[in-house]
Amino acid sequence: MNRVAKVVKGGKRFGFAALVVIGDQKGRVGFGHGKAREVPEAIRKATESAKRNLTRVALREGRTLHHDIAGRHGAGRVYLRAAPAGTGIIAGGPMRAVFETLGIQDVVAKSVGSSNPYNMVRATFDALKHLDSPRSVAARRNIKVSTLQARRVGGDVEAVAE
Template sequence: MRHEIIDASQLELNDKVVSIKRVSKTVKGGRTMRFTALVVVGDGNGHVGVGLGKATEIPEAIRKGKEDATKKLIKVELDANNSVPHDWTGVFGSASVLLKRAPEGTGIISGGPARSVLEMAGIKNIRTKCLGSRNKQNVVLATINGLKQMKSPEEVAKLRGKSVEEILA
């Protein structure tokens, strides 16, 4: 598993708010309301990250979510037609997201939470299916988990001690 630190200052990052939830905590004097924002950031060129921000006001929660997401950027492997190199299932909690390769011209066939992650990563052709839980936060994290575990043909060839042609055959 490769975990390289990505310098976010050199990337032109866009962000997308996936969900905003109002959460409350019951204390002696009544309820205190807060907001949690699930934010996805990416450069549209193979870098994507997800963050969760919590605050008493929505803009502050979004800002904190963006900050958290830029700290957790990952590099996504893309093939020649801006799809994933192979089929894979990402799992987080009880949510699973099946990521399937697609030929040029397919577009992003995906549900809302997973779609925002794939768009921010710069993937143009992919088919996905949510299996298990439909919880937005878990679906987004399962998608990130699946993308993180993708390996390029070069990496697989290196691990197996073979050439790329042997792997793709």
């Protein structure tokens, strides 16, 4: 929630801007921005905008990211790293809200540059948009998903292929 003021002849006119992040905690998340003269109206507009902008993110084991990734928006940059089970959400401010509503339980995130919440959320969504699932990577490389996952854990590729 952000209060803004417009100075007019009779004094100040206040307006409100709301940034809302919504999700189902199962891999769908969206954000919206709404502005109005009253707080509830700004929140309603932001929530409607967030519902229109829901995106699906593939999660590994339903709790973390498939791979490390970076995103940017304006001067804001975010770095997201997959984390082992039990790590928790290590992220600041607006990024934490995105991960909680998305359903991520283990992630390490760092923001660099802009600390503006809107830029941080947009940069986080930029990173999540470029996240690839093992299925899409395997299809792009023309290999099996099992081969790709064997390489990830350092297994013997020839042993898996046989």
